[in-house]
Amino acid sequence: MGLAPEDQGRPKIAVVNTSSRLGICFSHLDGIAELVAEAIWEAGGLPFEIRTTAPLDFVTSAGRKARYLMPTRDLIVNDIEAAVEGAVLDGMVCLSSCDKTTPAHLMASARLDIPSIIVPGGYQRGGKYSGCSVDIDTVYESVGAVNAGSMSVDQLGQLADSAIQGPGVCAGFATANTMHVLAEALGMALPGAAPIRADSKRMRALAVDAGTRIVGMIHEGLTARRVLTVEAIENAARVAMALGGSVNCVRHLAAVANEADLGIDVVGLFESLGKDTTQLAAIRPNGTAQVWDLERVGGVRAVLRTMLPMLHGEVLTVTGRTISDHAVEGPEADGAVLRGLDDPVRPEPGLLIVRGSLAPNGAVVKVAGAGNARRRFTGPAEVFAGEDAAIAALSTGGIAEGSVIVLRGMGPRGGPGTVFAASFVAALNGAGLGGKVAVLTDGELSGLNRGLVVGQVMPEAADGGPLAGVRTGDTITIDLDTRVVDADPVRHGEPVTSGRPEHERGWLGQYAALVGPVEQGAVLRRPAPAD
Structure with a gap:
């Protein structure tokens, strides 16, 4: 391998490169990995590039109705564990890009509890079509x-x-950009790391800084669990609600907390903190501002400075300094892209937790993207076993205005692997029905989705949750003011699955047998012992 004996005494550091030639999302990461490795070497470390599976939502969703998307998150975590812990490496720099990679890298950092830094892969540039900005x-x-x-x-x-005019993740403030932002809000990425344009001069410079810093973290003994504390999760939840982040961030933060053995109810945390958190920005698809506008006005550093009175400023970051130290160095809110606490975009959080007879363990509504949808929506249920049937009904005019579309049996266990409901929601908006119907699902949503959508319904229908008992024609009420989602009548049904988990072979079958409840992050766990 060309290593001299004296080199082998250096700290051994993984450069976790979740990269693939399958898509543009992470096409630039091979070059970034080289920069990080060179910086590690120059700082006195010994870098080893580690490759993992590389899920890309727009590509990996093509097969099996996106059933592989959520399971790949946990596959990455296990992949990192085997490579890094098995080789007894001393630390890692994780190059995070598309939706599932950042939460996976945070989860692996929490599980292994070694010095770790997240390097967000950055967003892609949009373009012009017929004189309009498009992405x-x-x-x-x-x-x-x-x-x-x-x-x-x-x-x-x-x-x-x-x-698409360059590498990187979806340009909207969807799951990928949300999780990039939350990595910095948690203290696991360097200040200024998010949002950031992919492969830009600034991103490349920060990647070099991360390679240098990881060596210092190893010498200082600064491990991931010193950063990933209960208070750090609370900070991230506040930032997610203030920016109107993706609904998927709730389960991802729950998974990180689970891997860190924090023993907290993250869904309940969003619910309680949401009582006095307001939305401070409306980034596309929630509004007209673009994610690069948020970068221009200071990114996460500006958000932290603005929100500092509501945050745990003492939380430690990968720099060895505190969140408060970095926040006071950030710019003030510009008042347009990012509002101040006394002048919010809306007087409520961008993400709401709703509960009721249909979601006793909670569900998530991205009110930041609800647009002009009614605050209280009551209508008859139209129940579909999957997205294809619902899209077919939409294309033939079979979706009635005023109805509540129920897509169920599509959660982590029921798919198995969360099955796409996101394309149907996008199709609704494309067909001009986004504000005229509501959607209720335990399936996979995109952070790009808009309209009145109640997602991540817990418990999922496959676990016998109340969603399993809903029938076409039942009355469903969604009330954002009281944060309630109810059905009339309320009935309990047998568990509903869209797939046949018990007949799955390979990875999806293993995932179905091991995946835990969504409210606990849908992490893999040991099967319960037989009675």
């Missing part, structure tokens, strides 16, 4: 316009050709 979000929702007959497939192709 992958525009393409995503335009599928609904094709289904509705208002756009041709050729036009969709031309739009897609214009929408």
